[in-house]
Amino acid sequence: MTKRKVQGVHMNHLRRIFCRLHSTWYGPCVVLLWLAGAQSAAARPAIHKSDKAKNFAPTIEDNANYYAKNRRNISEADLKKADQLRLKTVTSIEDLLKSKKGASRRFELLLRLGELHVERHDYVRDSEMMQYEKAWDSWSQAKSKDPKTAGPEPKLSVASSNDEMLKASESFRKLVTEFPKHPRTDAALYSLARVLTRLGKDSAVEYYQRLIKGFPKSPLLPDTYLSLGEYYFDKHDIGTAIENYKKVMQFKDNKAYPYAVYKLGWAYYNAPAKNDKDTQENYRKAVAAFKLVVKISEQNEEYGAKSKSNVNLRDEALNDLVLVWADGEDVDAAWKYFQTVGSSESFYKMLERLGNIYTEQGRNQQAIVVYQRLLREMPVRPTNPEVSVRLVELYDLTGNVAGLVTELQKMKKTYIDESPWRDSNAKNQVALNEARHQCELTIHRYGAMFHQRAQKTKNAELFATASDIYGIYLATFPDTPAAYDIRYYLAEIHFDRKEYEKAATHYSLVAKADPKGKYMKAAAFNAVAAINQLVVDTKWPDLPPAGQVAKPIDIPAAKQKLIQVIDLYVSLLPQEKDGDAMRFTAAQTYFDYGHYADAMTRFEKITVDIPNTKQARTSVRMIMGFYAAREDWGRVTSWGQKFLAQDKILDEPLKKYVTELLQSATFKQALVYEKEEKFEAAATSFMAFQKQFPTNSNADRAVYNAMLNFYKVGKIEQALEAGNLLINKYPKSPMVVDTMASVASTEETLAKFEAAAKVYHRLASQFPQDKRAAPAMYNAAILYKGINQLDQSVALLRELGQRFATAPQAAEANMTLAEILERQGRYPDAIHAYQIYVKQFGDVDTDLGLYASAKSATLTMNHGDKANGQKALDKVIKRLTAKNAPTALAARSTVAQILFKQSEVPFRDYMDAALNDGGRVEKQVSDKQAKLVKLAASFERIIDLGSPEFTVASLYRLGEAHENFANALFKVPAPNGATPAATDKLRTELEKVALPLRDEAYKFFETAYQRSKEVDTFTTWTRLTYQKMVELAPDKHPSIDELSAEPGYLSHSVKIGQPISDIVSSGI
Template sequence: MRRIGHGIWKLRAQAARATLIFSLLVTGVACATTGELDEPRDPPRIEKLRLQITKVRNAVDTTRHAVARARGADYSPELYVRLAELLSEEARYHYQLAYEREQGASRSMTVPQVRLLKEDAIEIYERVLRDFPESPLAPRVLFNIGQEQRELGNFDEMQSAMRRLVEKYPKSPLRFDALLVLGDYHFDKQNFTEAEKFYAQIVDAELNRHDGIAHYKRAWIRMNRGDCKSALVEFEGALENAKAWDELVAKRAAAQQTAQGISEQVGTQQDIDVRRESLVDMAYCYSREKPFKGALAYFQDHAYNRATYLAAVSRLAARYRMMGKYGEAADTSRELLALGAANDLHLDDARSFYSALKQQKSYDNIGQDTRLIANMVFGYYSRPTIAAEERERLVAEFETYTRDLLTSAQEVLGKNPDHKTRSKKKIAQAQSIAAGYDVYLDAFPASEHRAEMLLNMAEVLSDAQQPFEAGRRANEAAALLEDATTKQNALYDAVVYLQESLRTTRDPSKYRRVTARATLRNVGSQLLGFDIEPDKARRVKFAIAQTFYDEGQYNQAIDRLTAVAYEFPQTEEADAAVHLTLDSYNTLNDFDGLMYASRRFLAEGSPISAGVKGEVQGILAAAEQRKLDELSLEAAGEDGGGLDQLIHFAEQNPSTEVGERALINAFVAARAVGDTAKVYEMANQIAEKYPQSEQLPGIYSSLAQTANTRFEFNQAIDYLKRAAQVNEDQRTLILTAAAELEAELGRTASAQGTYETAVRKSKEEARDIALSGLAILLERNKSASEMVAALQPYKSSSEPEYQARLGLAYLASGDAESAETAFSEVLVNEASASPGALGRAHYGMAELMRLTVESYPAPSDLDMLQELIALIDLTQQSYLQAARQGSPTMTAVSLSRLAVASEMAAKKFLNIRLPDSISVSDKKDILDAMKARSEALNDAAQQALEACGEQAYSSYNFSRVVRQCLQNQKLTTIMIPMDPIKEDRSNPDGGFEQLRGELAKNPEDLERLATLGKHFFEKQNYHAARLVYKKAVDAGGGSAVLNELGRANEAVGDLGGALNAYALAAEAGFEPARKNLKKVLNTYSLGKVADKFEARLDGSTESEDP
């Protein structure tokens, strides 16, 4: 109990003590004990009380003297109250002294000093009220009078004092204490209606320290009336308000209010934890009114510490057990075991938990549940205070409980409707039971039922799809069993489980697989020592033999598996043993042994069934084929020495699949050793002897690739065309590749014919790629009319490259309408068009606009003039749009033609004829404006021409159009002029065999590429040299290779390509390339351009513009 103020003792608020004193005083018995007291049974305690009485009497005397001296002083009320409280304190010590002397035998004792002292105190309190009615201590005095009267048993006087306090001092905090005392008085009398009125006044007022207990008492009133629903509301109110008050007190303390300021509140002191008691007591109604779902979370949220939570859950568990709700009882007991300490109380919870689980017959969490029970029991009996006998009793008791739960759970699992299936639910349940058995074996290692439980555990582990652990447990159980039959059955179960674990792939652990095989051999060997049934012996021997196969010990596996097959013929194990035997030979690459064993198993007296013989025949055929493949591999050695034997084998098996395969293998082997002549020979033999072979397309394609890597271009083209003949699906792509190679070699006519063949023989949906290539070829080498004649038959195609070039050909031929249709088709399919196609389409549209401007009549009025201006602006924008598409070729062409269009438009503005209706001054202004616009267009034309020429410096674009721009010449045709590639019919395929062979092995060997290119150039095979140098540049060749590429381009007529290569090499600092660049530019009257390049390469910005 706490002190209140400076030495002011807590006023006796405890109803129980008041009742005891009342029973002492109202008896009216004045037992005058005049004799001497017996010797105290507890002298130290009694001496302490005597000392307290002496101190209080001294304080009383001192206070009386102070009262006498301070008569009439302002602080007299405080002295009187102090004196009364000291008298009450002395009375309390007298009562405690008497109680101690009686050794607590009874609290109903007669102590005259108590009544006399309390009556003196009441008289003093009454005097304070009478003499000092306006004193601020009046509420406190009234409350103390009420308390003294209650302890004296004068309940009417007590009620009068408390009511007087409530009515006269409605603002005093002590009114709540008075209301609580009054409510408790009626509550004890079971006058709940009157009690509730007083409690209601407390809870309806502002938050106070008795809010919580008032709600708590109201909840009990409703429980006594059977209204659990309302009681729950009141209990929750008690929890919330008690918590709110605690938080308020803490907030005041944090706000630097003194502890004295908080504690100097006279009144009843609560000796119960309202929050704890409310949460615990509400369990009764909660279990009746609310569902269990969420109950634990609810109580956890409202509990302020673990002890409170566990007390509430314990009460809740007891309620559910009493109500027969075993599922809820199990869940609450589970929570208690999980969180509770190992003591007697929670040991009973473990017993209750066992009973609830048995009644519920639901074992979904049996693994966790047995762990909880075992942990509680172990924690309890591990305490040093527990005697050995008690420990043994507890172990025996809970071993029985745990074993009963696990066996019951396993029984329920076996009765499950889907117990024969492996549903996820059953597997999870089995895993939980297995975990429970694991707990049992750890918790009770000396149990006499250990072997039996191990066997049970093995069974549920099998149901849980853990056959490896099941086998280990069954083997462990067998070691404990003494009965031969039972031991034999356990060993056989272990074999079955371990064999199953090796068949499954759920556990990839290498350790488990190795352990399972070793354990299976050990257990199987033990089992074969018994006289077991033939069927079991067959399975066990096969399982042992299979472990050697699984472990990779194939020689031992072959011996054991063959023995099983012949010992138990015409059985499932015999068939399986034969398959594994043959697979062992195959894995060892022992094809001779495989063929021998296969023939043996197919011979008379074979142990295999008829159905398996067909499979063995297939294996034998495959073995023979593999033997052939082995010979083929030997023939494909570095020296290719076995090729002749392979070809001979093919000749011995003509017109057969094996013969065809032999030739194909010879072809592959020849290619592998780099014997190109033999490769071509084998390909020709395959085509001649097996013209319908499905391998021909691949062979021809492979040969074309080989020839191309050897830079044997004629051979490559020939094999591509052969491949196209036998490969209808890829015909278009293959012919297109052949045509592209022909075009690169300067064989324009042949390339055009190949493209046209590809277009004619292709399906409509596959011909676009060939059409695109054909259009590109014709654009470079043919006139507009020739292009239209060749391309027009396929105008339904929407391929952008094709349509863009066909449109330009139409336009150059005078068919503007068809041209516009083609250009529109490209722009509609913009997303799939290349920059070159888009550039040509926009360029074509700009040319159509130019033609419109060119044919536009001389303006005769302002409207026509404005329309002409708009047309010219639109034309310029169209050319610029074409130039921006990212194609270097079309950028130059569009800028050059923009210059042409601008000059034409400038002349238009100088030929304007204005009507006479316009004034002379207006005419002058308009003509001046048109003259200025004409001059601006001429400037724009020159700027466009210069921008065109600038392509040579910015991107090294030296196309034919750019070279004209550099000479200040504009493009005068719609068609795009290009450097014509010279025709070439030379055969570059002969010679340089060693060099070609080395390049076939390493196509990106820069040194050998440069050497081959030089050989081609020296033999005047310029087109072949150009292809070789292009390959070298793509492979990372430097400036020297670029210079040689420029020479090759110059030799075949590709002047733009030559200048581009020279410029790149010169920029890299290669002096010969710089000289070649200057020489060619000077040759073609571009000396000023050469000088400007020289200046740029030297780092100077001062040069004369060309």
């Protein structure tokens, strides 16, 4: 019978469940099916929902369902409400039966109570079935995922429904016992017999017989004969069953009639036969019976499409015709009939059944033809996936591997991909789900099957087939739980077949699919192994030497794939030691092909992620060596700094390597900056080198270079810091003396005189053999002198004289020493120092020798023995005024100064000599003139020395003296008592003398000014001289605010002037 749903439960399936359970109350329900030679249907394994074939005849329960209230298309909620009402009714009846009120109605109440328990049995049984079905489905799904954890298969429990049926039998027994002569005792007997039949009790026959004998005119006779036929059919007593079914056919207007005809067809179908002729005759009678049912149903719709029964006899009969015609292999007759009744679908059901029969009989090629026709002519049947599965099975049985694979591909294309079949069944979600399930199950099954066969036989073709089928599965169901295992198996097959790239692809997908998956680690590793084997087995073109690839070369696809699977392995298993070498291989690949940036990035990551490994240490050498070879000292430096900070990565040999390379690179990078005239960067780099490697042999040179580069960019303070660092940190460096000289000079330039003096002194003390020692010591002394640290200056000058007596600076140092001592008022020491100079250096530098002699004489005369001092001074004057005397300007100035100073007293005495007595005027004029002559002689002596300053001063004094004499003459008073005439005469005479004297005075002034210009000497005397010129000849000389340069300026190109006698044309 066809599947039908009661509360969503398929009755056919329920029947099979009961058969499988061998229920004690239902009894054995396996009906023998004589199919092509009395083959027992019991031999066929019962399957669950996926079983669409009809292998079992209608049962007693089907008969009960035929008579039961219609439950089709009624919701579960409504059925539940009905049952609740039923329970209330049962309670009410039971209460009435206990009371006296129900006595008169006891028969009806007991009958109704029994019927209610039967109805409850049907409802409870349906619920039990549904619960079991749900439990079985859940178990089946769990088993498909993991059989070990699915647990035992669920068992159907019918205790509750069976209890209701027992209660019904109790009620009906009471009726039969208590009311043997009741007008409706036949109903009681029938009801009891039906219940006992459904309970599997043989005693039911007795009650049927009592009804027949006791109530020959009962309207229940047709039902009774039908029930007896059902009983004997269930007992496999087909002959007796047929007799009873035929008796029912006497009552053509009874509801039992069409069902009896229907069961008569089944009885003939299952009737025993002695030979094929008998079998075919039985088939013919069965066909006739089923056709009659169809005809009755068409004539009376109550039994057909509009039937209110739970059973549509027309559909059942058509389906059963499929079974009989299939067994009889009468395809043409079936086609004609089904076309006549408008049920081509039934024909194809028959065709499908025929294919099943061929398959069961081992007539595989015929079955294949049938199934192929079925799929070809009805391509959108919802059940086609099952047909395709059978085709696959048959291809496997017949060894048609190509057909099998092709059919699996068709299944994917037809039932999974977009296709007419899917479009036609779009609203049939059950069919779509079942198709998907069948496809997945079948493709999985045969993939595993061929894989197992291949593993056992090592047959390459079997491996290829397994690979193809696994490929179909994964293309169709990439995300199912089984896909994980299948993909791994497929990868294994590809690897064994040396299809390494395909193997790696699937291994990678497995590894990525589940980080905690059972194959994750193996798959990730095998993906690398597969591509690595491909790389190893391939002969590659030669590459340029390592690190010398001018332009990046395209990395071959296989090696790119290797890098990808390595990256996957490392990302999934970062702690695995196997990944250490893999990481390095990936980085080395990039390096070999000239992708240096990527290579360096990967080498660096190795040093960070797995520092305490051989690969990390080698990566350090790769990075450092690469940049060193390219003379990219900046990167060598930065990487070296970074690596030295990673303690875990460095063993002693590597630490030494990195340190030495870093030292070299840092220094060379600074040199590069210097060459590029990036002086500040160079300086900074040199200093960084020293800071990091203070004990390196080049540390002092780095600091020295830093100092020079700081100078070049005007970073004087930084230069000095570098210089002082070198001086103090590396005192034995060959650059120290140069550095000291530079630092001292710079400090001096910056007016840091004391600091400069200390460095100069240190240079002289530490490096006495250096040619700069004496100048340095002299510079130190001079700087101390400049900041008025005279004692330190004196000490250094004396030390210089002792240690560097032959140095060019010795003479100057001696002279400076004498001058400082004189400045300090240490005159004896100063005189001694001047005398030593004369003794040691007088012949070397005559000018300074004379100067020292003049100073010695002057100091002796002023602060010691005046007489001897004067003698010494006269000797100097004699030398200075001798023929071919040396220039000796300083000596001349010194002597001239002291002579000029000595002339000041006589000059003042002369200037103070007054002409104030007219009576004694001659005497006074005579005395003043005498003084003038002496004074002129002293000034001429000074002028003869040729000192520019004091020559001008002496000429100025001579001008003053003559002007003074002239003014004194103009102011001589008249003698007492002199007449005006006498006075006038006196004035006239005096003016004759005074006027020339004033002109002479002007000439002296003019000559002094002219000499000052000639010798470029502009002092206070120059200014005073010009003022006198303006005063005496204002018309010739305009007045100015300032004329002379700063006092004390002395040109070094002074010429010795002419004697005063040549300058003054006439005396007084």
